[in-house]
Amino acid sequence: MDPNTLRINGRRLRESLETMARFGATPGGGVQRLTLSDEDRQARDQFVQWLKELDLTVTIDEMGNIFGLRPGKDNSLPPVLSGSHIDSQPKGGRFDGILGVMGPLEALRTLHENQVETLRPIAIVDWTNEEGSRFAPAMVASGVWAGALDKQWVYDRTDINGKRFEDELVRIGYKGDIPAKAWPVQAYYEYHIEQGPILEREGITIGAPKGILCLHWYDIYLEGEANQVGPTPMEGRHDALCAAAEMILKVNELPERMGGNMVATVGEIQNYPNSRNIIPDKVHFTVDIRSWDDDLALRAWDDLRTDCEAIAARRGCPIRIEETWRVEHSPFDEGLVKRVLANAEALGYSSLRMVSGAGHDASYMNQIAPTAMIFVPSIGGRSHVEVENTTWEDCEAGANVLLHCLLQSANEPQA
Ligand code: GLV
Ligand code: MN
Ligand code: MN
Numbered sequence: 001m002d003p004n005t006l007r008i009n010g011r012r013l014r015e016s017l018e019t020m021a022r023f024g025a026t027p028g029g030g031v032q033r034l035t036l037s038d039e040d041r042q043a044r045d046q047f048v049q050w051l052k053e054l055d056l057t058v059t060i061d062e063m064g065n066i067f068g069l070r071p072g073k074d075n076s077l078p079p080v081l082s083g084s085h086i087d088s089q090p091k092g093g094r095f096d097g098i099l100g101v102m103g104p105l106e107a108l109r110t111l112h113e114n115q116v117e118t119l120r121p122i123a124i125v126d127w128t129n130e131e132g133s134r135f136a137p138a139m140v141a142s143g144v145w146a147g148a149l150d151k152q153w154v155y156d157r158t159d160i161n162g163k164r165f166e167d168e169l170v171r172i173g174y175k176g177d178i179p180a181k182a183w184p185v186q187a188y189y190e191y192h193i194e195q196g197p198i199l200e201r202e203g204i205t206i207g208a209p210k211g212i213l214c215l216h217w218y219d220i221y222l223e224g225e226a227n228q229v230g231p232t233p234m235e236g237r238h239d240a241l242c243a244a245a246e247m248i249l250k251v252n253e254l255p256e257r258m259g260g261n262m263v264a265t266v267g268e269i270q271n272y273p274n275s276r277n278i279i280p281d282k283v284h285f286t287v288d289i290r291s292w293d294d295d296l297a298l299r300a301w302d303d304l305r306t307d308c309e310a311i312a313a314r315r316g317c318p319i320r321i322e323e324t325w326r327v328e329h330s331p332f333d334e335g336l337v338k339r340v341l342a343n344a345e346a347l348g349y350s351s352l353r354m355v356s357g358a359g360h361d362a363s364y365m366n367q368i369a370p371t372a373m374i375f376v377p378s379i380g381g382r383s384h385v386e387v388e389n390t391t392w393e394d395c396e397a398g399a400n401v402l403l404h405c406l407l408q409s410a411n412e413p414q415a
Contacts, residue, residue: 013399030388036169081189083123083190095389142361189402208351209372225279242315248269262297263289
């Protein structure tokens with residue numbers, strides 16, 4: 001058959017997504033499938049079963065990354081790789097990550113049932129802990145695989161209950177023995193929902209990001225002095241939560257102060273002892289700064305740090321700052337971005353060049369292999385929430401673009 005006429009099966013893709021949405025389903029219609037949780041394990045087990053049903057060679061590495069490899073005609077050539085993540089945010093949605101795992105699975109099912117052979121092998125991957133919500137930072141397993149992060153450092157990261165990453169990986173049975181070390185990749189494609197409002201607003205079906213913003217994460221720890229709230233006068237207090245409140249507003253003002261082209265967010269806070277009648281003596285909060293301009297993001301942090309230190313000193317609340325994680329902005333491979341746009345056009349879908357504000361494993365993959373992403377619209381621009389949604393038609397459209405990108409890259413001869 002003429003491979004140009006191949007199309008994925010939209011109904012089967014929908015069924016796969018609906019099956020996956022049952023693992024960690026929340027009453028609000030979303031999923032809570034935190035990395036290395038029991039729900040993550042259940043979804044991984046299902047994924048591995050599907051990979052085996054397709055006769056793919058399944059390997060699990062020491063970071064818990066799951067690969068499924070479909071041989072090509074010449075298996076000495078570097079494979080084409082596509083994947084994303086199975087884990088979710090707390091009260092996350094049914095599309096973030098999992099669409100980029102079920103999409104390539106559906107593409108390989110389509111090749112399989114049509115007995116289409118490719119020159120190069122094609123592999124699917126589920127990267128462990130993309131979200132970084134349970135164990136910070138994000139994208140750690142692709143980071144280790146790409147050689148950008150240290151494996152032991154990631155193993156020793158702990159969640160809010162003090163559980164170690166490595167121990168949890170062992171507990172769910174997904175610490176494999178294959179080294180988490182990159183092999184040559186011909187091209188990496190990550191299929192994902194946009195997670196923002198642009199495609200829907202413009203009435204466009206396919207987004208082709210030119211790259212991903214830089215991501216900088218910080219952790220701030222404040223010490224105060226606890227005391228009974230009634231008898232303790234307002235003057236002379238060392239209220240760690242009030243110090244944090246001032247700092248959080250500084251974070252929120254940062255993008256405007258730096259002249260835009262940036263977002264800055266405090267999304268997580270812990271207050272201790274968290275009692276209405278005790279002055280807080282310990283606060284931890286996170287800072288997330290993103291921009292296409294790495295230097296601007298670093299200058300913003302310098303300013304913020306100075307402000308936070310001044311606030312801490314004025315309020316008599318010692319401060320400790322951890323510069324937890326930085327990933328530079330990732331400009332994708334222009335040839336692959338064009339390929340995404342060309343396939344959208346050939347398939348009759350409208351398309352748009354854009355930028356990804358969300359982080360993806362594609363950031364680290366971009367450091368070691370030609371990389372591009374395929375976006376489809378998020379209804380209402382909502383993501384990392386239970387109401388996150390994308391139409392089944394758009395899910396199908398993006399998977400068709402992915403299928404043809406995979407086919408073209410997998411049929412590229414050795415340069
Ligand atoms: C990943 O989900 C991120 O953009 O934070
Ligand atoms: Mn994601
Ligand atoms: Mn996410």
